[in-house]
Amino acid sequence: MNAPRDTSYDDSLLQALADPKEAAAYLDAVMELEDQEALMLALRQVAKAHGMAEVTRRAEVGDKTLFRVLSDKGNPTIGTLNKVLHALGLRLSVEPLPA
Template sequence: MPINIRKWDAAEHLESGEDVAAYLDAALEDGDPRLVAAAIGDIARAKGMSQLARDTGLSRESLYRALSAEGNPEFGTVLKVLHALGLKLEARPTELPERQCA
C-alpha cells in the first residue's frame, strides 16, 4: 500500500497570534537572518500573501523572494511586513546589567 507523504508546512500550523509570536521568537533566538526571513515568510503565507501584498504595497513575487530562506529583505521591508501582519519587534535584555543606575 503506498504511503502519502506531504512536506511539512509551518504555515498550516500558525493559527493563533500566540502561535505566530512563539514561532517568530524561536527564529529570532536562533539568530540566523535567513531563518528569520523564512519564518516571516511562513507567517505571511499563513495570513495570506495576496492580502499582505495589498497591505504593504509590495508585489507578491517580491514578497515571496524576500521572505524565503534564500532571501535577503531590506530592514524597511521587514518592518513594513511585520506591521501589516500585526506584529512588532520588541527589544529585551539578554542578561541583567551588572551596574546599578544611580
C-alpha cells in the first residue's frame, strides 16, 4: 500500500487494518511472536481501525470490558475473544504447526 508522504504511520496502519484480509494477516503475523501483550496491542489496533464504539456494539460487550480485555495485560475469555473477532469480521481458526 502506498500511503501519501504526509500520512502518519498510525493513520496508514489503521486504514490498512480496516480491511479484514489485512487485519487477519496482521493478527496472524503477531500470533507467530507468541507474545500475549503484542497480540492484545494488535487486536486493539484492529478494533480502533473499525471504531471502538462500533466494535463494542457489534460484540455486545461494554466499552469498559472491551478496553480491559484489549489492554496490554488483557486476558479475554475465548467467548469474549470470539465476540470481538466476529465484530471485526474475523474468526479464530486452528491449523497445524509447520514441521
